[in-house]
Amino acid sequence: MKHSNNLRNPGVGKSAFVGKSHSGGKDDPVLQYVVNNSLREHPVLTKLRLRTLEDPWSIMMVASEQAQFMANLIRLINATKAIEIGMYTGYNALSMALAMPENGRVVALEIEDTYVDIATPFFKEAGVENKIDVRHQIGMKTLNELIAAGEAGTYDFVFIDADKFNYDRYYEKSLELIRTGGIIAIDNVLWSGRVVNPAPGDLTSQALDALNKKLHKDQRIDLSMLIVGDGLSLVIKR
Numbered sequence: 001m002k003h004s005n006n007l008r009n010p011g012v013g014k015s016a017f018v019g020k021s022h023s024g025g026k027d028d029p030v031l032q033y034v035v036n037n038s039l040r041e042h043p044v045l046t047k048l049r050l051r052t053l054e055d056p057w058s059i060m061m062v063a064s065e066q067a068q069f070m071a072n073l074i075r076l077i078n079a080t081k082a083i084e085i086g087m088y089t090g091y092n093a094l095s096m097a098l099a100m101p102e103n104g105r106v107v108a109l110e111i112e113d114t115y116v117d118i119a120t121p122f123f124k125e126a127g128v129e130n131k132i133d134v135r136h137q138i139g140m141k142t143l144n145e146l147i148a149a150g151e152a153g154t155y156d157f158v159f160i161d162a163d164k165f166n167y168d169r170y171y172e173k174s175l176e177l178i179r180t181g182g183i184i185a186i187d188n189v190l191w192s193g194r195v196v197n198p199a200p201g202d203l204t205s206q207a208l209d210a211l212n213k214k215l216h217k218d219q220r221i222d223l224s225m226l227i228v229g230d231g232l233s234l235v236i237k238r
């Protein structure tokens, strides 16, 4: 789809370039329509979203409609083991845990204690604190620990959403940890459109662009790049 000058449906495709909607999409009537007519947000997710919007870094929070889409993927593949690399205040970790059966587990990787402290009471309030295993340290360390613990090939779903410069490393570790037919969802692959023509000094855009091009050729996976939020790639392990 062409992203700009969409005269038939003004606003469609724009969401990939304006960042995340946070279920508001105030400037985009089509995105607002999508949210109004499809979002079914659990009441504790609503409370967590509103609490997160008070944080100066709330732009980092996943868009609600994107979290719901990933929760539905979790349901579709009957996932019981998921990893989130970059939990922030826990909106998506909570959304995934709510979509899983009682024996489901989300391993949530987050380096900042402030964010872990915000997330934890909401996990408890939603009654899913036993389903979310927060690993409060550098994400790569946890991924290596999971592999060392013999968990390679056992995860159903991974969401990569931490420091963009390390995405390729997270991707390779995730591919090790995921089972055949499992899904790796990679966020911000469009980086507000900057991946199209990365500036010479823009190392983040260059890294994301390089990963996008690597995935396109990667015969270990099937691939879709979606114009959702800031761009979401879905990788299915062959």
Ligand SMILES: C[S@@+](CC[C@H](N)C(=O)[O-])C[C@H]1O[C@@H](n2cnc3c(N)ncnc32)[C@H](O)[C@@H]1O
Residues within 6 Å of the ligand: 060, 061, 062, 084, 085, 086, 087, 088, 089, 090, 091, 092, 093, 109, 110, 111, 112, 115, 137, 138, 139, 140, 161, 162, 163
């Ligand atoms: C875009 S936010 C994640 C948003 C989150 N997935 C959600 O559902 O709202 C990225 C998070 O990754 C964390 N992070 C950055 N580098 C990290 C690292 N090396 N290890 C673990 N977490 C990291 C940041 O502290 C931040 O909270």
